[in-house]
Amino acid sequence: MNTVQSPMLSANCDGHPTTLVTYQPTYITGESGMSRRAKIMLIVIILLAILGCVLVTVGRSGLFNLSGEESKDFVSILPPGWSIECQFTDKDKTEYVTGEIVSGTIEFFNSDDSELKFKKINIILVGEVVYNISEKIGKTTSTKTYRMVFFQQDFLSHTIGNDSGISLPIGRYTWSFSGLVDHLLLPSINITDPKSPLVHYFIRIEMTQIKWYKKNVYKNFFLNVRHNSPLFVNVTRVESQEKNRNVHIHVTLPKNRVVTESKFLFDIDLHNSNEVLIYGVSASLVQIWDISSRRIPGDQLFYVNRQQVQILYRDLEGTQSFRGEHFHRSFELFVPRTIPPTCSIEHPSSLTGARIVLSYELLIKVQVSGLFSDIDMKIPVIVSNIIHLKTAEKILSTSKNESSFFN
Incomplete structure (x- = not known):
């Protein structure tokens, strides 16, 4: 061996590799004894053979x-x-x-x-x-x-x-x-x-x-x-509110980013001036996939497919069969390590210009008695992993030590 x-x-x-396909046509004179139909059939066969060779070369x-x-x-x-x-x-x-x-x-x-x-x-x-x-x-x-x-x-x-x-x-x-x-x-x-x-x-x-x-x-x-999430993300406080009939909800996120293996905090402030029956309030973390690509390379038309997956769900305690005038409480969702972070890719190596965006929303649903009385509130959030977070903490700690040394 x-x-x-x-x-x-x-x-x-x-x-x-560059492939060159050449051929030498065969000329048939009238003295060959072949009928006109036979000549046409022979030419068609030769052309089909040449086309087949080209397709095989391209296809492989x-x-x-x-x-x-x-x-x-x-x-x-x-x-x-x-x-x-x-x-x-x-x-x-x-x-x-x-x-x-x-x-x-x-x-x-x-x-x-x-x-x-x-x-x-x-x-x-x-x-x-x-x-x-x-x-x-x-x-x-x-x-x-x-x-x-x-x-x-x-x-x-x-x-x-x-x-x-x-x-x-x-x-x-x-x-x-x-x-x-x-x-x-x-x-x-x-x-x-x-x-x-x-x-x-x-x-x-x-x-x-x-x-x-x-x-x-x-x-x-x-x-x-x-995936390694970016080290620096624009983290902000987010407030959102919606009203339907006489039910008003105000949601506050101390941070619009959540890190995997940690708790995501949000605050619910619900006003129900007419004291109508509220069946309940729920919170969900929804994963959103936007997958788009060209079917023909170079084409300007993109085919887009959006898929939404409910990753986390929680019925908010104290909101079931609620008839009170006011409800205010803070809640949390634990985000496990297995949840992939917010990210997107549009890479030039893709033959069809494929673009994939993975994002998240916090969905707050208020179920209210009566027709068309429900409230659906969607708040974009950023999910990050902990790889760079640990790196940032290490850099921050090092910077503090260096400052103490020079001082």
Whole structure:
């Protein structure tokens, strides 16, 4: 068995080799004895063959088509005698924070084909969002699952622009990769709630066969990404009020930002001058996904999908079957670490200009007796994680110590 460190070639600007398709037409004279119909059929067959070659060449240029969906020319089932493994440099690392370096080695083993050749080998970091949309046709409602690649980053592009190909006879081959986990990336989201979109990241190796009639192969190696919230956020006090009939509610947020693994505080001041029956008041933290993309690259028309998921809910104590004139009390919601922070991404690597915005609202609902008497109040809030918060505390502590030293 041979162990070979495959030589690295410089990556192309676009990662795709130039393909030139030429042909020499065959001229048929009238003396050939062929009928006019046969000549036309022959010309049509030649043109269809040329068109097929062009489509195959274009269609096999990458794992993802122009819509960001996986091309059918790639399969994840490896032929017999092949194996592909990935070893991350830090084997004990369970997640990568945006701004960190991810690195490792891809290992390919060929035990069967002594003449194995590839046209291109790519190693890329891929970000994918998976979400469901309910579609109603007549009286039937069906749920359709959409998968959209919103991020691609090349870690390695190993391409041969001629017919010789990348020769990988029987043996073991390794390729090292390393790259930055982009600061803009959304966090990995693996929630099982069918109403909530999923966000996946994986290191993917693509191996493009040199023979056009053979299926290209790929393999994914998943990793978790944790988004690092901005260090400085414009934190302000927020007050909002609404009135319907003679019921008036005033909500105050001491801060419009909540940090995960902490309590989110808000104040309720309810005035009910006519002492009508209030069934109850509730508070919810609502997660809002705005997912937009072009169906055709370069098109000015964006297709936007908005999904809202109730993350936290609480019936506010003391408001059930309330008939009093005035109610005033402070409440809190505990925000767990698993809730992803407010963030957005619009990355140039996306083939369709995909844009994803993840935001939050505090929803206060007042259920009042009578028609059209309810009140729905929505207040935007910012959710941050604690990574930078600890960093900020450390910086602040260091600054104080330095000030004491110099004084």
